[in-house]
Amino acid sequence: MTISSPRPLLGCIADDFTGATDLANMLVRGGMRTVQTIGVPSSDEPVEADALVVALKSRTIPAADAVAQSLAALNWLRAQGCRQFFFKYCSTFDSTDAGNIGPVADALLDVLSGSDPGAGPTSAASALGVSSEADTSVEAFTIACPAFPENGRTIYRGHLFVGDILLNESGMENHPLTPMKDANLVRVLQRQTASKVGLVRYDSVAQGTAAVRERFDALRREGVRMAIADALSDADLHTLGEACADLKLITGGSGIAIGLPANFRRAGLLSGTADAGQLPPVNGLSVVLAGSASKATNAQVAAWRESRPAFRIDPLAAARGEPVVEQALAFAREHFTNQQPVLIYATATPDEVKAVQRELGVEQAGHLVESTLAAIARGLRELGVRKFVVAGGETSGAVVQALEVHTLRIGAQIDPGVPATATTGDDPLALALKSGNFGATDFFAKALRHLDGAAS
Structure with missing residues (x-):
């Protein structure tokens, strides 16, 4: 290069x-x-x-x-x-x-x-x-x-x-x-x-x-x-x-x-590089994780649920000690038998978010959602997931930390403001990390197609 x-x-x-x-x-x-x-x-x-x-x-x-x-x-x-x-x-x-x-x-x-x-x-x-x-x-x-x-x-x-x-x-x-x-x-x-x-x-x-x-x-x-x-x-x-x-x-x-x-x-310090966004191919299962409560992510979750499998995380159930992580992984495992990607989400409307915050507190509610999705991400990797689409800045931070991601090479744009990325080193992961407010309504499906295409 x-x-x-x-x-x-x-x-x-x-x-x-x-x-x-x-x-x-x-x-x-x-x-x-x-x-x-x-x-x-x-x-x-x-x-x-x-x-x-x-x-x-x-x-x-x-x-x-x-x-x-x-x-x-x-x-x-x-x-x-x-x-x-x-x-x-x-x-x-x-x-x-x-x-x-x-x-x-x-x-x-x-x-x-x-x-x-x-x-x-x-x-x-x-x-x-x-x-x-x-x-x-x-x-x-x-x-x-x-x-x-x-x-x-x-x-x-x-x-x-x-x-x-x-x-x-x-x-x-x-x-x-x-x-x-x-x-x-x-x-x-x-x-x-x-x-x-x-x-x-x-x-x-x-x-x-x-x-x-x-x-x-x-x-x-x-x-x-x-x-x-x-x-x-x-x-x-x-x-x-x-x-x-x-x-x-x-x-x-x-x-x-x-x-x-x-x-x-x-200034003569940079020459054009046609391969600036080139990423290595990544093979494996795919999943979408969403924690943002933004309008855009709510619309993206709704669009996915019209025709694709989705599992909703209930923060109050997690707070009660119910096995939410295990249930989500079982749901994903069932659909992975047909190589079918799934959405696992905690996305909710502003009123729903406020109701949870009133019961758990703002900080505890946010931490609970992030830690739950992080635990699910670790379990999904063990199931063979190598391509992750993640919605929400705080959620993305929790997921990449859970997956022990340290360095990313940045690839081509999927939607404005959202590129494909891949980890460096052996056994790479492909990730699309999306700010809650970004992306078209069909972003989840589009991002998965993009990450799948990088593996072909």
Whole structure:
């Protein structure tokens, strides 16, 4: 395989597992050979790739823990030789007022700009052995752009839309862990950070790269450290991406990454690789596991159940100690005799989720679903399952940990934001890890066809 660069160029930190694959998918589409790690690797042994994505499970943990994990990931990525860094979060900006986007971005900026505020994020960096030796001429500035027009997420005047609907009216206001009740991202981010937050308005973006860079400079002079960036189309994301070529840190959803590979190519650091998304063939049984309660996943579960076998996990039954895991595995085993893939799901409507949370508590309910699906995943692997389609960021994180997956090679796109992936090493697994909100209604069947096709 041709090596585009002797060392990785772009180092990425994602706050959940499906978000990591979403970002990696975008980079592969841009011709960057991309490897995703599950957590921070324990070894600094060089990884052959153009881009590295460290997948954390930090979206909903306490902010201090998210900062510590993100700085550890940054330390590893810098040791790999990455030139630029990307902090990836959800395209719906999933984060409460006590959330992690602002604190993590602040901490990463502190390290990469060589600033020393004395306490807070940089203290955490020192404790983790992260060097803050950087070009002190680099001002601490970055953008925050979760826009992903291909999936209907756009930003205008700092307000995030899902399709034609404001974020806080899109259903995300009912999210069980990160309810989004304000569509104005400038306000949302400002409530999470002491840094001054500004806006790169669409007026500048529409005028092109030079105008965006002028806006960056103006915001810096105003003392702005982070700026929400408007974007309505992929063309806008290309403009923003080019304008960010000299920034040490970029933050946003996977959409903004669409313009980053071209920066490295223009600098003569990246050559196009036609096989950037090539994966090894994987043979074996197939299964779909769903834990997300999003509208999209609910629709995907309903579409599957119209004509295919499905087993529903009841969290309350699991809490009572009923043998839910054994029942699910018995159901799967019965259908595997005919090589028939099955869906095992805990997906429920928002009202059903709230009812379970009232009885078990929010944290316990989520943990119970994740641990149950993780145990089922381990049992399915023992039954010969080698191809997994998983819906939901938290669910995906629990499943890949249960399967002891450490590194993924990223393949071709299945649906916008969702690539096929395969584990490295002997006896590989094929996985499609889907954010709850992503994918067409027929995504489960489409993903299985895609993973099956990779084995032919």
